[in-house]
Amino acid sequence: MPPHTAAFPYMKKIKSTMAAVAQLATPETINGKKRNSIDNGQKKHGIIKGIKKVLNLPSKKTHNPEVTETKKEPTVEDIKEQIEKSHFSEASKNLIHLERKVLQDPLLQDQVQELESLYLKLENAVFKVITDSITETNGGLLSQAVSVIVEQEEEDAKRVSNNAKPRTWKRTWEDYVRLSVSERICKWDKFSHHGSPSSVSEHFLTLAKTLKTDLTHVVTHLKGYYPEDFDVCNTYGRHYHLFLLSQMEFVQEFELGYKDTYYVLCFVFNYYPNMILKNPIMAGHFDGSFLIDLLQSEVKTRLKVNYLAYEIDSVRTYMKRSLDLEVERWKSGNEPEIIGDCHHIELHIDIVQIYEAAIKHAAEINKDMADKVTYMLPPEVKEFLERYKASLAEFLEKNKTHSFYREIGIANLNCCRHFREFIEKRDKKFDLQQEMLSTILQCEDLVYDALFQYLYQELKVHFKKMSQGSALCSYQTMQDIIRTTEKSVSGLQTLCAPCYKDMIGRIQKHLVMEYLKRLLKKKVSHKNALQLQTLAKQINENANLISDFCDANKSEEEWLKAVIPKVAEIIRLQDVCAIQLEVATLVEAYPDIRNKQIEAILYFKGNLTRQDIKYILKVAEAVERRPSGKHKLFELIL
Secondary structure, eight states: OOHHHHTHHHHHHHHHHHHHHHHHHSOOEETTEEOOHHHHHHHHHHHHHHHHHHTTOOOTTOOOGGGOOOOOOOOHHHHHHHHHTTOHHHHHHHHHHHHHHHHHOGGGGGGHHHHHHHHHHHHHHHHHHHHHTTTOOOHHHHHHHHHHHHHHHHHHHHHHHTTOOOOOHHHHHHHHHHHHHHHHHOOGGGOOTTSOTTHHHHHHHHHHHHHHHHHHHIIIIIGGGSOGGGOHHHHHHHHHHHHHHHHHHHHTTSOOOHHHHHHHHHIIIIIIIIIITTOTTTTTTOOOTTOOOSSOHHHHHHHHHHHHHHHHHHHHHHHHHHHHHHHHHHHTTOOOEEETTEEEOOHHHHHHHHHHHHHHHHHHHOHHHHHHHHHHHHHHHHHHHHHHHHHHHHHHHHOTTOTTHHHHHHHHHHHHHHHHHHHHTSOTTOTTHHHHHHHHHHHHHHHHHHHHHHHHHHHHHHHHHHTSGGGGGOHHHHHHHHHHHHHHHGGGTTSOHHHHHHHHHHHHHHHHHHHHHHHHHOOOOBOOHHHHHHHHHHHHHHHHHHHHHHHHTTOOOGGGTTHHHHHHHHHHOOOHHHHHHHHHHHHHHOTTOOHHHHHHHHTTBTTOOHHHHHHHHHHHHHSOOOOOSSOOOGGGOO
16 A cells, blocks of 8 residues: 555644644634634643544653662752751651661672761751750750650661661660750859858759749740650659769768758758649649659658757747847947837847748748647747846846936836737747747836836835825825826827836735735724724825826726725725625725725724624625635735
8 A cells, every 4th residue: 555545544634733733823703703723732732632632652751761860869968968067857857768778788798888978967966956955945956856765766666677786866865864854954063072061952942943934944945846755854854863963972971061951851842843843834734753862761760850959949049149249239328219209129039030930931841840849939038038137127127317217117118018028929838938928028027127216116105105104095195196197198199009007007006005005004093983994095096086087097997996085985884795795896896905904994983893893794704705816905015
């Protein structure tokens, strides 16, 4: 068959196809509009593809398999560059690929040394990131470093199956964690037996701050980049803890002083377990499986005993120093400071602060130590108060000519009031509470006796006049007594309000006692009822003068007001039964009155028979007496 005859079918197809192409070359309209040029282009492209298919022509994108390009193998220099640019993931993948190739091809064994050199370079770079991560927050680099470690661990499984040595980068990671911890806080070599006494305490304060900062950093900035099987929080926590154990062993070689002992105990019992490991940020991230007691039991006991001895000795020393300084101020010749219209010294403030500071310090260790210190402090406070009383008595006795003798006395009374309030506010279990209150009251008695000594001497002269002749009930004499008392009291206005009331109460009691003393010693007897009524009236008038003075000065000793009027009433009454009732009332109100004193009152009533007196005394004895430790009157009248 002629060649052109054989090709005829193809030519026929080509002609029909070309006709279609020609039609596309002429724009047509659809509904009066030209065809879109994009549609035409798409159809032309389809037609050309059809022609190629008909003619069995090769496509433009088809390549001969024998000329396919091969991917470029990374060179040693490429991998070095990747490591230097911190492209750790790429470098690790390329190294693994190169390692497999070298291990599988005996002809490449000369590259083993270069391979290991690259691995060492990558290892150093990756674990430098791990080491630095304890203080840095470069998440991108850390993420790469961790992924490389994970990748190398996975590759280790294949190395083992191929009888190759595993690289164990995860184990190496833990070594670098330990190293980073050691480099971070290992400063112990700065301290020695010849160092500063506070070197240990300063070291443990630094440790506490560093531990809290670093473990918080592990939780907030490192944990999220590690797989769970790394157990990153407990791993770091374990190495910090092991470091602390080594520090504690070293501490035991020292003879620690007060401050160092205190901070070691604070660290072991509070700062580390509570303020660091139980910090809200770290709660739930550390399971405590790594915790071992930082100190052996016998070492803990020894440090606790030493601390308690140091603390109590410190309290004793500071209290003594405060008292010594205060005594020096008394002797300086200066007037005490006036605060809020009251003379003031700060001794009570110093002592309370020393007391409370000791408990607060111990509480920083734990509650058990705070309880022990609280139990051991009362004897020290009692001992201090005894020294205070002795110092006060000595000053008052030897410095009566001091320019500010009265003012210093007033300031100490105000101070005693604060001490009393401090002691009374303690728990009822406060050991030695009553003994301490008794000492404070003795201190107050010392000062009041010193302040009133001149007043009482002057009043004694006036009361003596009352005992002479008919002046017993002299209204004028009692007025003189009140005026003298008012003048003396006017110089005591800088007492604090509670002390001022106490002072007025003491004066009221002194006036009542002195008046009753003179009354009971007076051997005057009247048979005439009018005379007895007159005497009773005069006694009441004197009683009113005392009461009016005390009321004006806001005395709260109400129990003293009725005693003189009751005596006057017994003198006034004539009916024996009424007298019996009044005496019974007097005994009930003042149970410390003795029969001898009742007889002295009844002596005024010359119209009573001996039988009447016996009967009245018998009634008085029948009254149930309920002694009051606070209200003592007649037993003080000799």
